[in-house]
Amino acid sequence: MLKELVREKLREAMAKLGVDAPKIEISVPDKPEFGDLSSNVAFTIKAALKSSPREAGQKLVEQLDKSAFEKVEVVGPGFINFFLKRESVLEVLSEVLLQRETYGKLALGSGKRAQVEWVSANPTGPLHIGHFRQAVLGDVISRLLQNAGYDLTREYYFNNAGQQMRRLGNSVKARYLEILELPAQFPEDGYQGEYIYEIAQMIRDKHGSSWQERDAVQFKEFAEAALFTEIKETLKRLFRLAENKVFDIYYNETWLYDEPDHKFVYVNNNQVLDSLRQADLAYDKEGAVWFKATAMGRPDDRVLVRSKGERDPTYRLPDIAYHVNKLMRGFDLVIDIFGADHLDTYQDVLAALRGLYERKKLPSSCNPEKIRVLIHQFVTLVSSGKPVKMSKRLANYITIDELIDELKSTVELDEAVKLYDSATQEAVKEDFAINVARYFILMRSPNSHVNFDLDLAKQQSKENPVYYIMYAYTRIAAIRDKYEPMSVATVNLDLLKEREELALLKKLDEFPSIVSDATEQLAPQFLTTYSYELARLVHDFYEKHRVISENQALTDARIQLLSAVQLVLKRCFELLELKAPERM
RNA sequence: GCGCCCGUAGCUCAGUAGGAUAGAGCGGCGGUUUCCUAAACCGCAGGCCGCAGGUUCGAUUCCUGCCGGGCGCACCA
Incomplete structure (x- = not known):
């Protein structure tokens, strides 16, 4: 890595001056006049050298081994700008071609275990737009962690007990009776969606009218199974994973209640509620059990076990228990992904864990610092310039599948692709639709609100960034199809001299640090941006220089360059x- | 009222663990194709980075206050 090279040289020079900086920041300047790489390290050592940043920079540069650089300048208030020798830049190519598929792999998580939990929707309906962003985010974060070497568990937490599910059962039963033209009372708070009819119809198809006396519980179970199947199908489609890879574990909340009296939520025979009491974090009031959240700096205490009805726990207690469970399972890193609506909840959970940990009610290995919570803001679906109002109860929301189908419906196929059979054409459309859906949501920072303009996404078959990036890849593929490259060893890379060629190489060099930043900051948008920038440089190069030419040696060198670019695009x-x- | 997120070009959004002259796409205007896929490339126009203070050599980035938008603030999940 060129950054590493510069950092190393700076460190050497600083050692000669007898100073040190905890971290040396190297950045890629926006402007070519500022060199290939730049450092502001002079600002951080000015005090140690008792001089102005500019003087500090000068002193540093005097001590610097400049063999890898064309020139090194101290400019402005004290920035040190490095202009790399071409030979230094060319080394990037060898490095990429040597590392191939491992280029950009990280050691961050090697030997460590991580868990990502997301989606976690209860099976009361199909996944819709509201789940879409989270689903894709979690998937990519999981992939990033795997790339970083973590032994990863993808987990989905759900609850198939309780009031919501009862409502589901009642709703389906009512619709079933309706289909049979029997008297039915649709529950006041029932699920109104069309899918309830579909499930009822499935039962009708399978069991005829024989279920009319059955209990709502059985309808619930049937509906749950049907919906879960659908949810898994949707995610399988969106993640493009084999069914058994979509999630490793579907964690049922009821697993936390593995003692006879479920009301007190056990975890590995350790009563979470008792621990909270012992830690003086829970107390009784007005017949309910409360979490003393205020003791942990939260604004209000919260009920953990209701005084009303069956004395059931509220969701907070199992949530706390579940997170204790996660920590006890020995993960080094636990990531929760939630929508902005869960903000308050998770803070209570973390507060409880901190309290238990600080008061020694959790083993020392269960430090809640291991938990990172990624909160993402909502997506507003915009259609015909207006936000689409969504209500889950009325079921006037767009499902993830509908979104993908919608995007798919407007994909225009190239003439060449139209020659293939219809299944292949279908696959090409499906691929594009999923690419567009994923990219569009990933390119935005998770904590910014986003408008997803359906009309725009549909129309954008030609102008949208996804096609742009894919086209860069395809152009390379087309060239490589036409030419059989020689082995790297016999190629004279020194022939690569054009500005556009060197720009590509410098961009390739950035890849590992981009991956690293994206992983550490849980920020997939760094990668979408990077791939766009790399694609831009590909198009720029392509327009200005011919790859396959009379000049055999140059052709070989350029083919190698493009191979490396293609490799990195593929890694993205x-x-x-x-x-x-391969074609589009 | 309290907590968190956001406010950057006409529109949609990157960037910000403090750095130099703030970016992209779309939209607008103009140009480029006998040549590996023009789904491309090049140029122009477009900005008090919400407002006001503070910290700093330096703030779009950090702090405080205000304004505007979103989401929460249940003995619902």
Whole structure:
């Protein structure tokens, strides 16, 4: 890595001056006048050298081994700008071609275990737009962690007991009776969606009218199974994973209640509620059990066990228990992904864990610092310039499948692709639709509100960034199809001299640090941006220089360059799970 | 009222663990194709980075206050 090279040289020079900086920041300047790489380290050592940043920079540069650089300048208030020798830049190519598929793999998580929990929707309906962002985010974050070497568990937490599910059962039963033209009372708070009819119809198809006396519980179970199947299908489609890879564990909340009296939520025979009491974090009031959240700096105490009805726990107690469970399972890193609506909840959970940990009610290995919570803001679906109002109860929301189908419906196929059979054409459309859906949501920072303009996404078959990036890949593929490259050893890379060629190489060099930043900051958008920038440089190069030419040696060198670029593009696609077409 | 997120070009959004002259796409205007896929490339126009203070050599980035938008603030999940 060129950054590493510069950092190393700076460190050497600083050692000669007898100073040190905890971290040396190297950045890629926006402007070519500022060099290939730049450092602001002079600002951090100015005090140690008792001089101005500019003087500090000068002193540093005097001591610097400049053999790898064309020139090194101290400019402005004290920035040190490095202009790399071409030979230094060319080394990137060898490095990429040597590392191949491992280029950009990280050691961050090697030997460590991580868990990501997301989606976690209860099976009361199909996944809709509200789940879409989270689903894709979690998928990519999982892939990033795997790339970083973590032994990863993908987990989905759900609850198939309780009031919501009862409502589901009642709703389906009512619709079933309706289909049979029997008197039915649709529950006041029932699920109104069309899918309830579909499930009822499934039961009708399978069991005829024989279920009319059955209990709502059985309808619930049938509906749950049907919906879960559908949810898994949707995610399988969106993640493009085999069914058994979509999630490793579907964790049922009821697993937390593995003692006879479920009301007190056990975890590994350790009563969470008792621990909270012992830690003076829970107390009784007005017949309910409360979490003393205020003791942990939260604004209000919360009920953990209701005084009303069956004295059931509220969701907070199992949530706390579940997180204790996660910590006890020995993960080094636990990531929760929630929508902005869960903000308050998770803070209570973390507060409880901190309290238990600080008061020694959790083993020392269960430090809640291991938990990272990624909160993402909502997506507003915009259609005909207006936000689409959504209500789950009335079921006037767009499902993930509908979104993908919608995007798919407007994909225009190239003439060449139209020659293939219809299944292949279908697959090409499906790939594009999923690419578009994933990329569009990933390119935005998770904590910014996003408008997803359906009309725009549909129309954008030609102008949208996804096609742009894919096209860069395809252009390379087309060239490589036409030419059989020589082995790297016999190629004279020194022939690569054009500005556009060197720009590509410098961009390739950035890849590992981009991956690293994206992983550490849980920020997939760094990668979408990067792949766009790399694609831009590909198009720029392509327009200005011919690859296959009379000049055999130069052709070979350029083919090698493009191979490396293609490799890195492919690595980006792999991490984002975008499917690169060989033709488009 | 309290907590968190956001406010950057006409529109949609990147960027910000403090750095130099703030970016992209779309939209607008103009140009480029006998040549590996023009789904491309090049150029122009477009900005008090919500407002006001503070910290700093330096703030779009950090702090405080205000304004505007979103989401929460159940003995629902």
